Amino acid sequence: MTGNRKRRGDAGITVAFRAPKVAGPIVLLAAMAFASTAVAADTTASPAVVRPPAVGSAMSATAMPLSASGYEEHELFLKGQASRYRIADPMRDAEFVDAGSPYETRVLVRRPTNPKKFNGTVVVEWLNVTLDQDVDFVFGATRELLVRDGYAWIGVSAQRNGIDAMKKWNPERYETLAVDASNADPEGGELDPADPLIMAKGADVLAWDIFSQVGRLAATSSRDLLGGLQVRTVIAAAESQSTLKVSTYYNAIQPLHHVYDGYLFYDRTGTLRTDVDTKTIAVGTEIFTALMGYAPQPDTNHQRWWEINGASHFSLDEIKNYVDPFMKRDGAFRDPNGQALDLSERTAAAGACTPPTSYSRVPNGDIMKAALKSLNTWISGGTAPATAPRFVVDRQARPQYVRDANGHVLGGIKTAAVDAPISENSGIGSGPWFCGPSGYHVDFTPAQLCERYGDHGTYVERVKAIVDANVRDGVVLPEEAEKTIEEAEALNFSCGK
Incomplete structure (x- = not known):
């Protein structure tokens, strides 16, 4: 049970306006300036949960x-009213503008069938x-990890593109x-800046409050949303374009409402405030x-930044074995x-990637699972x-990677896919559309594997040593380490004497 849970309980399931914690005279003045809008913000009710047609x-x-x-x-629709916020500076608390903008969106909910399997944590993506x-x-x-350890998961359609x-x-x-809803600011100008990747200016002015309302509804162990699972922890999660939105949420909205107990960002974020604890x-x-043009921030007592060597924007496993099947369907x-x-x-179809074998074999998911489990423990x-x-x-100039002779x-977290590879992996590809973020892998031939390792047994021993070190370092879980070793043992190549 975290300190944030008490604040959520005090406000029930309304999206209540909260002044930021007082950390000095400037924050105190900001809290006083916001005080007159608190009643209006508190009138925003939690959404109704309805079944789709x-x-x-x-x-x-x-x-x-x-x-x-x-x-x-389960797919569910949420129908309610959301508040609008002014985010003049994404590194400062948002300013409440008004409540009462109607919306209807959908969420996807995945949860254990047996409540006894639930581990108490909901990931809201x-x-x-x-x-x-x-x-x-x-x-x-x-x-x-989610299904192995009994997490619940909620996917939120917060943006108009979806x-x-x-x-x-x-x-x-x-x-x-x-x-x-209207993006017009009553004080002049516009409330919501353009999304940095989809360039949908003003389309998502309600997204901040929608995300708050879903998180708060999850925290109340809503029977309509989660079938009555008893929730202890709610973690916000996002990847790529969504991380930039959720990092703005972290900086500007989280200090107001304290909805989420933790945040999991997949493939970076914008700059995060260090005074949000x-x-x-x-x-x-x-x-x-490479795209952001700057390295991550230093770690703090409440923030961690991991980077995966050789990793593309999404790995071969999660695309081929997860995303591709439902997109094809x-x-x-x-x-x-x-x-x-x-x-x-x-x-x-957009044009030839160079080389054509997209996505790195470096297992982003293995690191992500360790990150989520570590975060949940930390919370x-x-x-x-x-x-x-x-x-x-x-x-010296625009930040560029330092590379070895090959x-x-x-630097970064090095897995067996990098230090005992079966392919050449790169996190950055070449070509049109998604070729760059997709990276690539080029598998070694059996002859190349023999030249590199001498024999299959030596290769397996090297994999074991690397994954054992990853587990000791806390960046890979034992279950994923065992799976990696099993895959290495199953790899079919033999070398002549």
Whole structure:
């Protein structure tokens, strides 16, 4: 039970305005300035939870066989009223503007069928909309841990891009959904800046309060939302485009309402305030540090930053084994003949990536699972997550990676995929559309493996040594280490004497 839980209980399930904690004269003056708006903000009621029309199926539903792990998935609509905020400076508390803007959105809920399996923690993911479709990249990366350890998960359609995609995909099912409101500031100008990746200016002015309301509803152990699971901890999560939104939420909204107990960021964030004491871990890959143009912040007593050597924006496992199947099923991407395309096929259709074998084999998900479990332990008063080595960056001009003689980035968390590789992996690819973020892998031939390792047994022993070190360092869990060793033992190559 965290300190934030008491504040949530005091406010019930309304989205209550809270002045920031007093940390000095400036913050005290800000709290006094906001005091006159508190009553208006408190009138925002929690959303009603309703079932969607029985027309078709849920877009972006998981293709993972949840029932085999004792889990179930539900699509639900949330209908309520949201407040608007002024975020003039994303590194300061937001200013309440007004309440009462109507919205209706959807959430996907995945939870244990048996309440006894629930571990008390709900992960609330702000769904990524860069691909003009809701995609649950955090769930995809951490899925084995979530069902193994009994987490519940909620995916939030907070942005208009995702809503518009659903309405286009199945108008009858999703016709009532709407999350937009006026972006006009009563004091002049606009309230909500453009999304830095999808450039949808003003489309998501209600998203901040929608995300608050979903988190608060989860924290109340809502029977309508979670079937009555008894919730202790609520963690916000996001990947890529969504991390930039949720890092703004962390900086500007979290200090007002203290909805979330922790934050899990997948592939970096914007700059985070260090005076917001909610525990956070951000996991980065090679591409996003390059795109952002700066290295992560220093670790603090409530923030951790991990970077994965050789990792692309999303790894081969989570795309091929998770995202591609549901995107192919939904068919939001299609070729000129109307045939459904998955993400890999859509990337290939945009033009030739160099090389054509997209996505690094470096297992982002293994690091993400360790990060989530460490964060959950940290929130509950346990040991803090490990500190991890950073990428080596040349800061003389625009930050650039320092690389070895083979062109590999120095530093970061190194897994067996990097230090006992079966392929050449890169976090950054070349070519149009998603070729760059996808990175690539080029598998070694059996002859190359023999030249590198001498024999299969030596290769396996090297993998064992690396994953054992990863486990000791706290960046890989024992279950993923065992799986990596099993995959190494199953790899079929033999070397002649």
